[in-house]
Amino acid sequence: MRTITYLRATDTAGAVEAVSSDPTSDYLAGGTTEVDLLRQEVLNPRRLVDINDLPLNGIEGTPEGGLRIGALARMSEVAAHPVVRERFPVLAQALESGASPQLRNMASMGGNLLQRVRCSYFRDAESPCNKREPGTGCSALAGFSRGHAVLGTSEHCIATHPSDLAVALVALDAHVRTLGPRGERAYPADEFFLLPGDSPHREHPMEHGELITGIEVPATDPARRSLYLKVRDRASYEFALVSVAAALSVVDGSVADVRLALGGVATTPWRARRAEDFLVGAAADADAFGMAARVEMADAQPTPMNAFKVELARRTIVRALRTLTGGREADPGTGSPT
Amino acid sequence: MSSPGPALARGDTTPAERGPEAVRVTLSVNGTEHEIHIEPRVSLLDALRERLDLTGAKKGCDQGTCGACTVWVDGRRALACLTLAVTCEGHEITTVEGLSADAEPHPLQRAFMEQDAFQCGYCTPGQIMSAAALLDEGHARDDAEIKEWMSGNICRCAAYPNIRAAIRAVRDQT
Structure with missing residues (x-):
């Protein structure tokens, strides 16, 4: 690790001012990705501005049935919060399926959204x-790509977005609130994560020094009946090969409302809008779920090493939806879909 | 790690930038305050092991993968390798050396011996710090839950069944 200087921020506006005015400063929150990448010299800031003392760690339900989460709330705190568990099971499950208990005690919600890819x-x-290093090429295209993305890829980057949390937030139409040198902003989660295109170094729309201050999750009718199903190489403490965040409302045997997002298969937390559009009004049965999964994965562009993800994603989508309709017992995180 | 840190003001209210050379850092470890001079880039793990001679926390992977460096920060289990020591000012660090208040082994340490919950022992301090927190959290109701909530601690000797037996033994003592 290169040498760094350290500044512990005492107020939010001061922290934003400090980082915005200095291209060589970065924020430090939980540090679970950042310290690792500093040590690898993938990140090389001159100065770290420690934001852990800022008053951004609240977790509260809104009277309308939604949720407000401060950016510095820890993953473990949010996952354990009674309002989160009751109103948004998919969110609690996504958080608890990520990393390890130690890392979840450290990692902040804002940092989770900004975690960097696991592409070796x-x-x-x-x-x-x-x-x-923009312009140097993508080593994964012709290299080892078993864990890489099959949706949202470009000829410049096929790295998978690693966050479980972000998949749940995209499914729930959450907003990411920020404070930057030009004031406050709120981004729909689905627009916060950028496709790689020809600029894979740009992962989000924030400018330098813009700080995530919180996450807002609106009340959603199907959210109380929601789940996060994660399929991976081992039962715990592993990134997803495929994950599905799903919420479902069924009325008289038909799908009234559905939210579906995929992790582990795309360059962003992937809102499965094609599958959602197919499902609304359709019968809530395995045939329709299978068709919807097929529609969503139709444009997948796998490499020879990760072609298995396309079928695995289809099966995981079907299993998540069948679980929500009571067709199959949930076993999140451990089993392989059948 | 989300509780307020110490006042940093030194006569004015503007926090000071520190480093990159060694700076004075005050760490509270196992109930004792220590003043050390370290660069801001030094990890809590290196500060404990190299400056305070507290070598219980082990450096296994130094990248947040193995859990051998597990300590508590304000009573919650955390990875010392991914924590910068300077960020711990104002927080209470507990290492395996401070787990038991007196000279007697902690019940988990005794259970690890009785249940033969290790072979080489390298991961053991991290396993014990993680397991003691697990019991406090109430995440040891059955073996499946213990497996899931101990997954951040890797044992290359695969002593897992005996580690779970030790955790069950302490869980069932009360």
């Missing part, structure tokens, strides 16, 4: 990587 070519600080 990005993280080794040596290989050509358009995300780390």
Whole structure:
């Protein structure tokens, strides 16, 4: 790790001013990704501005049935919160399926959304990587790509977005609130995560120094009947091969409302709008779920190493929806879909 | 890690930028305050092991993967390798050396011995700090839950069944 200077911020506006005015300053919150990448010299700021003392750690339900979460609330605190567990099971499950208990005690909600990709070519600080050094090329395209994305890819980057939390937030139409040098902003979660296109180094629309201050989750009718199903190489403490955040309302045997998002298969937390559009009004049965999954994955562009993800994603979507309709017992995080 | 840190003001209200050279850092570890001089980039794990001679927390992977460096920050289990020591000012650190208040082993340490819950022992301090927190959290109701909530601590000797037995033994003592 290169040397750094350290500033512990005492107020939010001061922190934003400090980082905005200095291109060589970065924020430090939980540090669970950042310290690792500093040590690898993938990130090389001159100065870290520690924001852990800022008053941004509240978790509260809104009277309308939604949720407000401060950016510095820890993953473990949010997952354990009674309002989160009651109103948004998919959110609590997504949080608890990520990382380990130690890391969830450390990692902040805002930091989770800004965590960097697990692509080994990005993280080794040596290989050509358009995300780390724009214009150098993508080593994963012809390299080891078993964990990489099949949706939302470009010829410049196929790295998978690693967050479980973000998948649930995208499904729930959450907003990301920020404070920057030009004031406050709120981004729909679905627009906060940028496709790589020809600029994979740009992962979100924030400018330098803009700070995530909170996350807002609106009341959603189907959210109380929701789940997060994560399929991975081992039962715990592993990133998703495929994950599904799903919420469902069924009226008289038909799908009245559905929210569906995918993790582990795309370059962003992937809102499955094609599948949703197919499902609304359709019969809530396995045939319709299978068709919807097929529609969503139709444009997948796998590599020879990750082609299995396309079928795995279809099956995981079906299993998540069948679980919500009582057709199959949930076993999130451990089993393989059948 | 979300409770307020110490007042940093030194006569004015503007927080000071510190480093990159070694700076004075005050750490409260196992109930004792220590003043050390370290660069801001030094991890809590290196500060504990190299400056305070508290070598219980182990450096396994140094990248947040193995859990051998597990300590408590304000009573919650955390990874010392991914924590910068300077960020711990104003917070209480507990290492395996401070787990038991007196000279007697903590019940978990005794259970690890009785249940043969280790072979090489390298991961054991992290396992014990994680397991003691697990019991406090109430995440040890059955074996499936213990497995899930101990998944951040890797044991290359695969002593997992005996580690779970030790945790069950302490859980069932009360």
